[in-house]
Amino acid sequence: MKSIYVAMAVIIFALLLTPLIGVTNTSGAMEVHHSKGLQVNNYVNKLSNVTKPPATFPTVKYYYGANKSCTITTSKWTTLFSNVFDDRSLIPYNFSANSTQYLIVFDITYTGLNPYGIEFVSALSHIGNLSYEHEWKAFWDIANKSSLVKGYTNLKALQSGAFPGFSWSSPKIRPNYLTEEYVGAMAAVVVSIFVLYFVFNRRK
Numbered sequence: 001m002k003s004i005y006v007a008m009a010v011i012i013f014a015l016l017l018t019p020l021i022g023v024t025n026t027s028g029a030m031e032v033h034h035s036k037g038l039q040v041n042n043y044v045n046k047l048s049n050v051t052k053p054p055a056t057f058p059t060v061k062y063y064y065g066a067n068k069s070c071t072i073t074t075s076k077w078t079t080l081f082s083n084v085f086d087d088r089s090l091i092p093y094n095f096s097a098n099s100t101q102y103l104i105v106f107d108i109t110y111t112g113l114n115p116y117g118i119e120f121v122s123a124l125s126h127i128g129n130l131s132y133e134h135e136w137k138a139f140w141d142i143a144n145k146s147s148l149v150k151g152y153t154n155l156k157a158l159q160s161g162a163f164p165g166f167s168w169s170s171p172k173i174r175p176n177y178l179t180e181e182y183v184g185a186m187a188a189v190v191v192s193i194f195v196l197y198f199v200f201n202r203r204k
Helices: 002-024 074-083 115-125 132-141 154-159 176-203
Strands: 060-064 068-072
Touching: 060 115, 068 074, 074 132, 115 132
Parallel strands: none
Antiparallel strands: 060 068
8 A cells, every 4th residue: 555655656746847847958059140240248147237228229230132231220229129029919028118128139238239139130131121021020030049048949038028148037927838737747647546546446
């Protein structure tokens, strides 16, 4: 009888641990494509060390097509964020409610681009000048690439409230699949208990 209880405990522990293992081990290597003329500052500071956002953001110039160029100024950054990252139908986490929302593309000093910002501008350089259509195309071109947030793509990181360009950034919204896995695990626990109960009673 004691062995039955031990087996039940082991099964319950394993089933409850499985969802956590599945989440923490789903990481991938990130590929950052650096466009010519762009620089990135790779800070590993935590959010508490972030400086106050400036009144103006860095001007970034990228090239596309046959010797054509586009300059992203503060006003264009603001419009870009409004068009893409503030779309609640796609990104449920409200980055715009935080003064640090521009860390989606900038480093913590707001003097350069972070790895995700580099990817985004690099994608734009393969598409064309700034426009609503081009901004969204660039967004989707890198949406499913691995972010620096362990186990999350760029899109999933943004949807969960994490900055895809920083490894220290933690998701603010719990993924639905995690909840579903726990429900499935608990259901498996109940079934296992009934199976063990009937097996034990049959041996009696």
